[in-house]
Amino acid sequence: MTRLLQATLLSLLLSFTASAQTTVGGVQVESQLDVESHSLQHYGSGIRSKFFFKLYVGSLYAEQAGLNATQLLSGEHNVAVSLDIISNKITSERMRDTIEEGFEKASAGNMAPLRERLDSFVAVFDEKIEIGDQFLMFANDQGQLLAYKNQQLLTTVEGADFAQTLFAIWLGEQPADDKLKSKMLGN
Template identity: 45%
Template sequence: MKKLLLIAVAALGTYTASAQMTVEGVTVEKSLTVDGKELILNGAGLREKFVFDLYVGGLYTTAKTTNGAALLSSDQPMAITLDIVSKLVTQENMVEAITEGFEDSVSSAERKKLQPKIDKFIGFFNEEIVNGNEFQISYVPGKGTMAHKNGKLLGTIEGKDFATGLFGIWLGNKPADKDLKKGMLGL
């Protein structure tokens, strides 16, 4: 009887480990496909500022990792999803957050070098952002960083250097939200 119970518990644990996650009412899928490559959910969490819930972020990688620095330095496909859960997230706030995020993610010399790419990326956010919007930011080696809003491609930025800086906003040494970083890294 004990063996049967242990097998049942093990099977349930295996099922829940591979199932979708729900964070603040947002279903975070267990995988997604980017440029024909399946990525698995590494982890997810909630982005908060002060006492306000802003968005649910999910990190997708080719293999699970808890090491943000190693992931940033690697040249492998990865993606982040941002599901907006607040009307406080506006186009203006998104542009400001990206600008501030790069200030914390890369050195001032690197930021100066990346500024044309940063400006191009910010230009992708020229439409209204509302509660319920979903953004997907994906990096594909040799292709670049693609931004999607609600499934529609907004544009692509070439270069691993830009991807490292952008993903560093969430996974770098000075992340936008330490708890969200921990959630994305499954810590």
């Protein structure tokens, strides 16, 4: 009887663990990320599409559950956005241009305070981008943004204002994609 109970409990545990992960656009999305000694919980994920092309899976993670977009953008919480590339339409040049356009829109054209840091940040996209690449941008509550490509730290950018503007591309008042924003927020 004890072995049967143990086998049943193990089976339930394994099925719970498997159901904690989801697949979006062919990308395995983790229910939790550990970044710089912080455990971040998955809020939601969606596919960024443009002109009928599926480009990447955008996923949102935060240390604290139940926050809305405004709270997530406040700079007071540990938050991460993951971009998993699913299209060969994403190139280094297009990604840099897209980030530049996103900053222009998210900052309402007030790029001067961000320009030097943005020029440094877009170097994250200098190397060739391929299907399967993952970019992770982690904003900590200390006012730093850490950018990774395929789990390798590429740069750290100082200033909560920078992270707020970057994340506003996906979560701001006028996001690049309303549907993606909703999915990332778990709606």
